Amino acid sequence: MKLFNSIAAKLGKIESIFGLVIYVKPQLENLVQTPIPTKHGEFILHYYSNTIDDKEHVALVKGDVADKENVPVRIHSECFTGDVLGSRRCDCGEQLDMALQMIDKAGFGILIYLRQEGRGIGLLKKLQAYNLQDQGMDTVDANIHLGHLADEREYSIAALMLENLNVKSVELITNNPKKIEELEKLGINVVGRIPVEAVAHDDNVGYLKTKAKKMAHMLFESKK
Secondary structure: OHHHHHHHHHHOOEEEEOOEEEEOOOOEEEEEEEEEEEOOEEEEEEEEEEOOOOOOEEEEEEOOOOOOOOEEEEEEEOOHHHHHOOOOOOOHHHHHHHHHHHHHHHOOEEEEEEOOHHHHOOHHHHHHHHHHHHOOOOHHHHHHHOOOOOOOOOOHHHHHHHHHOOOOOEEEEOOOHHHHHHHHHOOOOEEEEEOOOOOOOOOOHHHHHHHHHHHOOOOOHHHO
């Protein structure tokens, strides 16, 4: 009930009937589970449908996570350029690979793959933002220039997926304190953080420094 109330309030899914305001409970269904062998061992891929959006969100699960505490969890937002093409403009592809490696080493865990490209603004706008960055803007200012927030990602579906998998508490694989805060607001018991810092290089160091300075990501802390 706590998770439902948190998500309902977050989404603002309400209807007015004869002056009464009621919450419409979002629905999520685990439609398919299938084994996926990877270079980091075998995972079970869970395919979800939902009533919040029409996107295909999935979870890669290793081992038995039901009713478990301190489950390593990575909530990874889609990055076509980084995850698929290996773009060096960001650290997304490296983080995806590192997270799967960490989960494999732990022997159990979850990687949730959310379809919210470009920190929630979509692939088209992200590519437009890249062009603005090449003209001198940073990743935050480029998003704002295009009429968006610096970060429009939303984690209600991830919280519902963790509830569906019956996870009791998580250690979140992230450098982003806002992600921890948002999940806790949604009723997820986050008991720890696992850093996932890729090596910076010439193509992405400016991007990473902007995330650290303007978005409070926990990066470059060992060099302070």
